[in-house]
Amino acid sequence: xxxxxxxxxxxxxxxxxxxxxxxxxxxxxxxxxxxxxxxxxxxxxxxxxxxxxxxxxxxxxxxxxxxxxxxxxxxxxxxxxxxxxxxxxxxxxxxxxxxxxxxxxxxxxxxxxxxxxxxxxxxxxxxxxxxxxxxxxxxxxxxxxxxxxxxxxxxxxxxxxxxxxxxxxxxxxxxxxxxxxxxxxxxxxxxxxxxxxxxxxxxxxxx
Numbered sequence: 001x002x003x004x005x006x007x008x009x010x011x012x013x014x015x016x017x018x019x020x021x022x023x024x025x026x027x028x029x030x031x032x033x034x035x036x037x038x039x040x041x042x043x044x045x046x047x048x049x050x051x052x053x054x055x056x057x058x059x060x061x062x063x064x065x066x067x068x069x070x071x072x073x074x075x076x077x078x079x080x081x082x083x084x085x086x087x088x089x090x091x092x093x094x095x096x097x098x099x100x101x102x103x104x105x106x107x108x109x110x111x112x113x114x115x116x117x118x119x120x121x122x123x124x125x126x127x128x129x130x131x132x133x134x135x136x137x138x139x140x141x142x143x144x145x146x147x148x149x150x151x152x153x154x155x156x157x158x159x160x161x162x163x164x165x166x167x168x169x170x171x172x173x174x175x176x177x178x179x180x181x182x183x184x185x186x187x188x189x190x191x192x193x194x195x196x197x198x199x200x201x202x203x204x205x206x207x
Contacts, residue, residue, distance in 0.1 A: 007200040009122040009155060011183040018202025019130050023191040026140060027084055029131075032197045034086055036124065038152075039095075043117050049108065056164075062070035067150055078143060079145055094199040095120070095184035101178060110165050114176065115175050118158030119182045120199070125151035127198060 007013075022029045044065035048057050078085055098119065102112040128151060132144035162171040186203040 003151065007122045007155075008127045009119060009159075009179060010126060011179040012203040014123075014127055014130060015202040017190055018127070018195055018200065019194070020132060021126070021196040021200075021202070022131060022198075023135055024193060025196050026135065026137060027082075028089070028141070028194070028196055029088060029118075030075060030197055030203065031080060031084065032089055034072055034079060036198050037068050037072035037075060040117075040121070041065040043070065046069065047117075050113075057161070060161065064154060064157060067154075070078050071147060071150070074143065076146075078139070081206045089197065090132075090195070092195075092197050094182075094197075098178070098182060101181045107166070109154050111171065111174055112178065113156045114162040115171070115178050118155040118162075118175075119178060121151055121155035121184065123186075123199060125155060135179060155188045163195075 041064075044061040048061050048065075051057055061118055076086060078149065100118045103109055125148060128144040128147055131148075132141050132148060135141045135144070159171070164177075173199070183203055183205070186199070186201050187205060188201050
């Protein structure tokens, strides 16, 4: 495998082990991917409803939510063509670990919510790039490659929402702190390969 894709938001790249597991269990990752797209739409809508007086959120996040649902439909159609049922899957602890790091009081909660959403998008982008480059399945390579640009745009939008309200220095400092939490959430013993998910453990922590 060539060097993992680098995304500057992330504190560590994904591992070769995660990629090998994801390729070996591509159906599971595809099902999980559908759930991730639906959840991402829900996060955007949740932020719009939580902060109704912030008009810019509606302008930015409403199109993002629609795009996430379009991606969900794309993945769902591919599952249907392959005769794979969309079913619930046990979730990794990744999302819960990041949610636990979000501060409870405002205005810190808003900034953290933007950055956590952005980190999840950034990790999705990085892992889709790996699958687009290395999956032996041409249809999956095409799917993941098609979604890369929008995933990159999404994590950029969340960064800009934070920076526009809290300034570059505060946003950058907090982003680095949350990126460390994100890296830790993906560290630890290798998961059972049959439990591989888009956001299951597997990062290179370096020497």
